Amino acid sequence: MVAQNPDTPRELERYLRPENTAGLGFDQLCGTAGAVRTGALLNAAPQILGVSLNPQIVQPGDVFLGISGAKRHGAEFVETAVANGAVAMITDTAGLEFLGDGLSIPVAVVADVRKSAAAIAQNVYGTDQRSPKLFGVTGTNGKTTTTYMIRAILDALGEETGLIGTIEMSARGQIIPSVLTTPESTQLHGVLARMAQQDVSSVAMEVSSHSLSYGRVDSLRFAVSGYTNLTQDHLDLHGTMDEYFETKAQLFTAERSERAVVMVDDQYGQRLAERALVPTETLSLDEAHPSAYWRVTELAHSGLGHSFTLRHRDGRELRARTLLPGMFNVANGALAAVMVLASGVELDTLQRALNAGDPLSVAVPGRMQVVGESPVAVVDFAHNSDALAKALDSIRPGEQGRRIVVFGATGERDKTKRPDMGAVAARHADIVIVTDDDPHGEDPAPIREQVASGAQQVLDTERPGVQVHNIAPRAKAVEFAVSLAHANDAILVAGRGHEVSQDVAGIDVELDDRVELAKALNLHGFVTNS
């Protein structure tokens, strides 16, 4: 059920805060935030009803937080904030430089506005007093899927649930559109306060590495945090894998989490478990980690997915299944189940919920979404090397069939992964069709060439039989893939998943891979799933 369909980010902002806030005096807020009043309006004492760090989405009664960004200073846009109804402002000393003499709202100063933002929002919205129980999932891949599975388990247990992540947010089934994977701290505290008002008891939430770097999840404490995996991505922000790991590891500290569940099937998971700063349960799919608390055993195919047993080293057992394709969905399902157990749910109660509701088979939009079966035609969100390799390995062509992949790389993001993704595609597929993803502000042609160069290198040195094509726009590439396909082949259109538009030089161009793939299959006489 889509309860809200706001047209603008400012309209959306209304749903990211409680319906009514008691209000807090600006002086009281400054006192708790350590903000020092300055300027001409020292005695003004407005009531603060909300908080925003984006001037364009300020609501009447807000305190506007003027942050120092990587590109601009938010204080430059204070007049927009005032026009939208801001009644006070908190900024840093650099921000004061942008304020004219005639500013009509009182101002206070803190040393670092971004660092103070979460505590300010917590204060304004009262999330320190009342907030749902939080399940946080971090890692390079699998966050969205695992949070959907956690929510489905909690629903099957009869809880009133919420979700915060890349595809959407939801509160008791009512959908609120998402902009970021993890919203800004101001919006997070607002939406959690709203969910608390609606008696949501538990929320499954994605915690991106950006959110940890930018302080978006400050002043929150997760009941259980889960780690999926760490592979190359976002090095434009983090620089090195070690820094990327250290950023993720911040979630697993007593300040932020009560308990943790860590997949130890990669070296970073093992490092995280070794340093365990909170009570931590470990989990493995891999025979190489017999010391893990929980292990996946008795794996068997079940439909397109798998059934499995989760066995604790103390002998406890849980039977589970997921109909979602790919071993990685067994990993996601196992993590979701152990996180719910770690939150205090009894094993028998969880087993009954798994048996009755099949929650680990929940459909996740654009994640291994099957559009046709002959040829196998799947849309997936894999947009880094590890996910692409795993997604390709998990689509199974028929006898003598080939794997065909259509994908691209994002502009203005981690450029180092482009040739690597090309190479992965050429190692795991027989026909590689390189196309555009979100070019953002970059020229898409060189991006495609960088991706294709990685594929070409594998073709030249390892797999001479692979075909590599460079085709744009994306809809044409999808149609080309289908034109090459036989009924026994398998096609993966990867990278955009649930997205319904591409960002081309700041313009949203309508495009839904699921629609394009279905159209192309029909055009070439193949049957699609409804």
Ligand SMILES: CC(=O)N[C@H]1[C@@H](OP(=O)(O)OP(=O)(O)OC[C@H]2O[C@@H](n3ccc(=O)[nH]c3=O)[C@H](O)[C@@H]2O)O[C@H](CO)[C@@H](O)[C@@H]1O[C@H](C)C(=O)N[C@@H](C)C(=O)N[C@H](CCC(=O)O)C(=O)O
């Ligand atoms: C890299 C990153 O995360 N940047 C975030 C950061 O930007 P920034 O520090 O550069 O800020 P800035 O653009 O200089 O702006 C500073 C201030 O001026 C204001 N401003 C700026 C320009 C303007 O024209 N008007 C205006 O009012 C801004 O609202 C802000 O208050 O602070 C901004 C304000 O909150 C965020 O919008 C912005 O997220 C951008 C939009 C973004 O795309 N982030 C992505 C990469 C992200 O966070 N992704 C992760 C998931 C990644 C994944 O796993 O795939 C996520 O959690 O979503």
Ligand SMILES: Nc1ncnc2c1ncn2[C@@H]1O[C@H](COP(=O)(O)OP(=O)(O)OP(=O)(O)O)[C@@H](O)[C@H]1O
């Ligand atoms: N546990 C996993 N390990 C590796 N790859 C996975 C895993 N789970 C999902 N994937 C792959 O990664 C893609 C993205 O999955 P999902 O959306 O669940 O992850 P995410 O961490 O939320 O990603 P993002 O942060 O980019 O939104 C899937 O479409 C699939 O190809």
